[in-house]
Amino acid sequence: MKIGLFGYGKMGRMIEQLAVERNHQIVAKVDVDTQQIDFQSIDCAIDFSTPDAAFDNIKSCIDHGVPVVSGTTGWLDQYDEAVAHCKQKNGALIYASNFSLGVNLFFELNEKLAKMMAPLENYRVSMEEVHHVHKLDAPSGTAITLAEGIIENSDYNNWTLGKAKETEIAIKVKRENEVPGTHVVTYKSEVDSIDIKHTAHNRKGFALGALIAAEWLVGKTGVFTMRDVLNL
Structure with missing residues (x-):
């Protein structure tokens, strides 16, 4: 080709x-x-x-x-x-x-988990993404895709950087050295937390x-x- x-x-x-x-x-x-x-x-x-x-x-x-x-x-x-x-x-x-094959499987896992968590009102979802200091956009496109996957399968209707309203997904953004990309989705209640995470080791x-x-x-x-x- x-x-x-x-x-x-x-x-x-x-x-x-x-x-x-x-x-x-x-x-x-x-x-x-x-x-x-x-x-x-x-x-x-x-x-x-x-x-x-x-x-x-x-x-x-x-x-x-x-x-x-x-x-x-x-x-x-x-x-x-x-x-x-x-x-x-x-x-x-x-x-x-x-385009990472692992991330696209992570997208699917994220949506399935969102469906499972949707009826459980005592859990709040949040996200964190970490990338290299040269990345121009924030949050990352990957983080936005993850947020959209949750929104499509839950009662959340938007995402925001930093502190979020009840119906919003809070996304925390970090820019550190040469990190290729790390994304964490967290569901947290008073008694426990559930995290799913994808870490890219290189490009x-x-x-x-x-x-x-x-x-x-x-x-x-x-x-x-x-x-x-x-x-x-």
Whole structure:
């Protein structure tokens, strides 16, 4: 598969390394100074750029008939527009706040636990996420996805940073050194607490999941998620 990388930071370089190991070819490395892109040479694009560039990257790929996998967070106010554009152009798109296979299993576990806890009014849910100091958005896209999974399966109706109202999920954000990503969901009552936690040891899991998603997406049309890729 011939891959175009949109964003060539730490994640882009990790994807490049794994792609070569999986016998793929990187045919484009698109960054802020890139002037021209040969879209015809790209079988699938993988976008790990910046929040202000992601939507334009996705739109350009779809306009040129290139399937696109995006893991950039912080641009989701334009997600519905990207979905509509993809459908209009009969394109192919996968967006995920986190492509780690383990995290996507964690998403499923989070939703199942939320359903189980929903009738138990004596428990309050909260979340904590820890990332490296270079991360631009807070809370993380992964934390927002976790919060949305709880909201869909409980009486909570929103999330907030810091102190929360009765119907809100409090999210605590930490930025520390080079932490790849840690997420904890806690249900606490007067008598006990239940925690579920995912800890990324490095960025390799994110890169591998994005490549698996790209391999799966080629030849398809539509808007998909990692649930489709993993058949969850």
